[in-house]
Amino acid sequence: MIDPQRSTPENLVARVRAVLPSLTPSAQIIARLILDDPATVARSTITELSAASATSEATIVRTARALGFSGYAQLRLALAAAAATTRQGPDRLVPGDLAPDDPLSDVIAKVTRAEAQALEDTAAQLSPELLGEVVGAITTARRIDVYGVAASGLVAQDMAQKLLRIGLSAHAFTDAHLALTSAVLLRPGDVAVGVSTTGETPDVVEPLRRAGKAGAATVAITNNPRSSLAEVCGHVLISAGRETAFRPGALASRISQLLIVDYVFVGVAQRTSEVSNEALRATRDALDHFVSDSRQRGRKAW
Known part of the structure; x- marks a missing residue:
């Protein structure tokens, strides 16, 4: 189970993304709803979410447990916190996909955002x-x-x-x-x-x-x-x-x-600071000498 004291919006999002491929098809529907619109899911009762996702209430409970929560009520509380701290809308949770006709300026922005998000999610969880x-x-x-x-x-x-x-x-x-x-x-x-x-x-x-x-x-x-x-x-x-x-x-x-x-x-x-520092020094010196000797041999060849 997730420790409520250590649970954050960031590691909740990372957790949903991490387990998504291993969930059943029905549970994946719920997980994607969470990623797309956590605020709506947080406001939904289990009956409302069941109707919106066309899945059973039992599937919703199993999905919540797969994400590390004791049940849907605890998941809703965490989602409410995630929605409250997400000011940039659903794209904060799921960075925009690249399209074939995206200009390179968008490629730079989207790839940078996705890479930064991956690092943040990894650190969070x-x-x-x-x-x-x-x-x-x-x-x-x-x-x-x-x-x-x-x-x-x-x-x-x-x-x-x-x-x-x-x-x-x-x-x-x-x-x-x-x-x-x-x-x-x-x-x-x-x-x-x-x-x-x-x-x-x-x-x-x-x-x-x-x-x-x-x-x-x-x-x-x-x-x-x-x-x-x-x-x-x-x-x-x-x-x-x-x-x-x-x-x-x-x-x-x-x-x-x-x-x-x-x-x-x-x-x-x-x-292993004492050993590792000495090893780094020795390997760095060896590589520096190798490069220096190679350059000198190259000059002589000319």
């Missing part, structure tokens, strides 16, 4: 306590393996590269066969991280399942807290990002996934 658990596990890990494919594979590579720079044994796997090979060889004291927007990518879900069985701590970075990936992982960090016609889910979520990676990286660097 991320639990510092849960982040701390993940940071703690990675800080003491013997090995950290990160799995992802396509755009999420780029995020996996970014995470492994960052952790490697501060002296940790981190590796990224974007190939399913290599991922499974890595996962089954992990053991207690290791950490496996899976990155998947939908949380249903088999190439990521299965390695995390195998890594958990091998005894490794498992972490999911996903948009969907009710996904298969979330179910097999001991820790779930929720990213945010809304899919549009010109921004598929993977692209829409990449920036928020990278934000989570940065949260983890900074947290680990803080806890």
Whole structure:
């Protein structure tokens, strides 16, 4: 359940977006009504909302519980707060989609707004306590393996590269066969991280399942807290990002996934400041010398 003391309009909106893909078709109708017009839903009795959405009152109650509330009454209170703080209308909750004939000025504005919203939603719903658990596990890990494919594979590579720079044994796997090979060889004291927007990518879900069985701590970075990936992982960090016609889910979520990676990286660097600072200095010096030597060799060749 959501703690009413910590619930905010921002993390309510992020929560609705996050669970939307995993809801039943009837529940998705209610969730979209919430995103489109929270004020109207907040003013509606359960009977009125049932008529407006053509769904049953039982479905409304189940949807409220899927969003983390004990029932519809508690959800209405949270929606009223969200509507009261939303002065920019429904677009505050759902940024406008890009159209084929949008001028580039609108493209700049809409993409910027969507990216900023994704970052805000991710920050709003991320639990510092849960982040701390993940940071703690990675800080003491013997090995950290990160799995992802396509755009999420780029995020996996970014995470492994960052952790490697501060002296940790981190590796990224974007190939399913290599991922499974890595996962089954992990053991207690290791950490496996899976990155998947939908949380249903088999190439990521299965390695995390195998890594958990091998005894490794498992972490999911996903948009969907009710996904298969979330179910097999001991820790779930929720990213945010809304899919549009010109921004598929993977692209829409990449920036928020990278934000989570940065949260983890900074947290680990803080806890290992002496070692991480020395590692950063050593790697920076090595790269600087390599670039300098390469330039000198290039001049001699001319």
